Amino acid sequence: CAGVKRTTGQHPGGIVVLPAGDEITNYTPVQRPADDPGSDFVTTHFDYHAIENCLVKLDILGHDDPTMIRLLTEMTGKDIWEIRLDDPAVLSLFQGPEALGLDKAAAGVETGTLGVPEFGTGFVRGMLMDTLPATFSDLLRISGFSHGTDVWLGNIRDILRQKLGTMKEVIGCRDDIMLTLIQAGLEPRHGFRIMERVRRGKGLAREDEQAMEEAGVPDWYIGSCQKIKYLFPKAHAVAYVTMAFRIAWFKIYEPLAFYAATFSVRGGLDGLIAGGGLPAVEKAMGEIQVRREHKEASARDEESYTSLELAREMLLRGLAFAPVSLERSAAGRYLIEDGRLRIPFMALPGLGLEAAQGIVRARAEKPYRSAEDLRRRGRLGEKLTEALRQYGALGDLPQSDQQSLF
Numbered sequence: 001c002a003g004v005k006r007t008t009g010q011h012p013g014g015i016v017v018l019p020a021g022d023e024i025t026n027y028t029p030v031q032r033p034a035d036d037p038g039s040d041f042v043t044t045h046f047d048y049h050a051i052e053n054c055l056v057k058l059d060i061l062g063h064d065d066p067t068m069i070r071l072l073t074e075m076t077g078k079d080i081w082e083i084r085l086d087d088p089a090v091l092s093l094f095q096g097p098e099a100l101g102l103d104k105a106a107a108g109v110e111t112g113t114l115g116v117p118e119f120g121t122g123f124v125r126g127m128l129m130d131t132l133p134a135t136f137s138d139l140l141r142i143s144g145f146s147h148g149t150d151v152w153l154g155n156i157r158d159i160l161r162q163k164l165g166t167m168k169e170v171i172g173c174r175d176d177i178m179l180t181l182i183q184a185g186l187e188p189r190h191g192f193r194i195m196e197r198v199r200r201g202k203g204l205a206r207e208d209e210q211a212m213e214e215a216g217v218p219d220w221y222i223g224s225c226q227k228i229k230y231l232f233p234k235a236h237a238v239a240y241v242t243m244a245f246r247i248a249w250f251k252i253y254e255p256l257a258f259y260a261a262t263f264s265v266r267g268g269l270d271g272l273i274a275g276g277g278l279p280a281v282e283k284a285m286g287e288i289q290v291r292r293e294h295k296e297a298s299a300r301d302e303e304s305y306t307s308l309e310l311a312r313e314m315l316l317r318g319l320a321f322a323p324v325s326l327e328r329s330a331a332g333r334y335l336i337e338d339g340r341l342r343i344p345f346m347a348l349p350g351l352g353l354e355a356a357q358g359i360v361r362a363r364a365e366k367p368y369r370s371a372e373d374l375r376r377r378g379r380l381g382e383k384l385t386e387a388l389r390q391y392g393a394l395g396d397l398p399q400s401d402q403q404s405l406f
Helices: 064-076 088-092 122-131 136-147 152-161 174-184 188-199 206-214 219-227 234-253 255-266 271-275 277-293 299-316 353-365 371-377 382-390
Strands: 014-017 056-059 320-322 335-337 340-342
Touching: 064 234, 064 255, 088 234, 122 136, 122 152, 136 152, 136 234, 152 219, 174 188, 174 234, 188 206, 206 219, 234 255, 255 299, 255 335, 255 340, 271 277, 271 299, 277 299, 299 320, 353 371, 371 382
Parallel strands: 320 340
Antiparallel strands: 014 056, 335 340
16 A cells, blocks of 8 residues: 555544444545644545445535524523414515515515525526525425436427426426326336435436326436436435424514524624625625626625625615624624624724634623723734624724823
8 A cells, every 4th residue: 555645634523323232444544634644533545436336425414403402492482393384474585575664675685585594506496586486395396306417408498388287297306206106097116216316316208208108107207217317315405404494484474583593603704894884785786796796706796795785785684794803703603783784893994713712702801991902912914803893893992901090
């Protein structure tokens, strides 16, 4: 193996499972992250696909939604298990923003799902406008459309627009295929095999097509199966949509908590712009739109635009931000204070997590006496301290500890 090693990168969510009493070195050499012999972790040296026939690998993925729900329950005391998944007002958000007290034309938005996980992106909002979902089951199919490959564009969207099939008939998740084929009369094992081929992007074998045709499955359905490259599992869609629906409930009934949790967990909002209110937010959105038209918008611009859209919606609903305050702001979380959202230190340009936490930690020990005291105890550079003053975060805090006697 000498000279083989090229990298010690690791994915923190990729866990290889061994039989009890076995050793990983029976299958692959191992290495330690960053060549640190004292590390508690070892990583497999071979690519997983070289050992996938003998070992199981789990992808333990991080997800923002449970964090959001935890924050929302902490802020409101609401028991999420009490939220009905057929709440009419929440369901209406997927067709329009009226439940938020907004008019489509005046607000410039077609749906009420900005900031709602899985349903807030421009791509999925377009699906919502095309399908106008009315039930939880419809939302599951839309989740399948958005997570699948070659499922929506050039496939299901065309079927729906041409009225060849309805939302209840088209393929959303992989389970839909097996259930539809069993109901059509195919033997369950055969329906399962067809589902497995389609969801892996292998299309249909000729004998599968013949069996489906004999069972009276429509041509458009067979053609749809041939185009699909990957299909989402329904159980996964149920988990995602259930969390998204519960979060959307807070958007209607606990709006300040919803916006506070969303901006805290997802970040991306410039505190200076947000603190300037609706005119500043719309001006920043307009500038990004101009860069988009000239094909000059960066990935950072796109991320910022998503946050600004949500901030604009919040402000249109009559809610407001409170500016960054040396005495009141948190390091990274937006706090609900007197009916407003207090902007955290990290939302200011150039102020990272470590500096923000340093400010809050030293403030908890005793109040700051001056900008000089802030620099010393908060361990900030002169440039950052001056920036905080320009942002108005320091209020009337004196520049120095020294006092004039005259």
